[in-house]
Amino acid sequence: MDISHLINMDTIFPKLKVSSKKQLLQELGNIARQKIGKPVFEIANVLMERERLGSTGVGHGVAIPHGRFAELDKICGIFAKLEKPVNYDSIDDQPVDLIFLLLVPEGAGADHLKALAKVSRVLRDQSVCDKLRGTDSGDAIYAILNSAQAA
Numbered sequence: 001m002d003i004s005h006l007i008n009m010d011t012i013f014p015k016l017k018v019s020s021k022k023q024l025l026q027e028l029g030n031i032a033r034q035k036i037g038k039p040v041f042e043i044a045n046v047l048m049e050r051e052r053l054g055s056t057g058v059g060h061g062v063a064i065p066h067g068r069f070a071e072l073d074k075i076c077g078i079f080a081k082l083e084k085p086v087n088y089d090s091i092d093d094q095p096v097d098l099i100f101l102l103l104v105p106e107g108a109g110a111d112h113l114k115a116l117a118k119v120s121r122v123l124r125d126q127s128v129c130d131k132l133r134g135t136d137s138g139d140a141i142y143a144i145l146n147s148a149q150a151a
Contacts, residue, residue: 002118002146003077003118003119003122003145003146004146005075006075006076006077006102006115006118006119007077007078007079007142007145008142009138009139009142010035011031011035011076011077011078011079012078012079012080012138012141012142013031013078013079013080013081013138014080014081014135014136014137014138014141015081015083015136016080016081016082016083016099017082017083017084018082018086019084019086020086020087021051021086021087021088021089021096022048023086024080024082024086024088024096024099025044025047025048025051025065026040026044028043028044028047028065028078028080028099028101029041029042029043029044029047031078031080032076032078032101032103035076035078035103036069036072036076036103038069043067043069043103046067046068046069047065047066047067047101049067050065050066050067051065051089055088055089055090055091057088057089057090057091057092057094057096058090058091058120058123058124059090059091059092059094060092060094060124060126060129061085061090061094061095061096061097061098061129061133062096062098062099062100062123062124062129063088063090063096063098063099063100064099064100064101064102064116064119064120064123065099065101065102066101066102066103066104066112066116067102067103067104068104068105068106068108068112069103069104069105069106070105070106071106072103072104072105072106073105074105075102075103075104075105075108075111075112075115076102076103077100077101077102077103077115077119078099078100078101078103079098079099079100079101079141079145080098080099080101081097081098081099081132081133081136081141082096082097082098082099084097085097097133098123098129098132098133100119100123102115102116102119122145122148125148128144128145128148131144132144132145
């Protein structure tokens with residue numbers, strides 16, 4: 001599962017302005033609505049329900065929210081870098097500023113896990129995160145994410 005299959009230049013948001021986790025999930029829902037054609041409230045509800053099971057804030061300022069959606073035909077990703085970190089109830093209690101949202105078909109099974117593993121592996125690399133934090137260019141973010149997964 002290549003990251004280039006999950007995101008493209010239209011799904012990278014290098015300067016997203018939000019002030020809370022709830023606002024972040026709602027804004028991601030708004031962005032995702034344009035990509036998958038589901039209502040914002042439905043997307044945000046799925047993401048909030050997943051968060052109730054346990055935070056998708058994986059530590060070191062990174063979150064990988066994800067949810068399953070009926071009638072979705074492929075896994076879609078959205079990457080956002082926040083202008084200011086927000087409290088996300090992460091496992092390390094650190095605020096989050098790098099978010100990789102995964103929207104997954106209901107029956108994705110192993111592909112869902114492969115996508116999560118790939119994104120997690122890339123964003124676990126501190127040098128990759130430092131590079132992502134060091135740019136506000138969508139092109140650069142796309143290049144960093146794709147070159148990191150190839151390494």
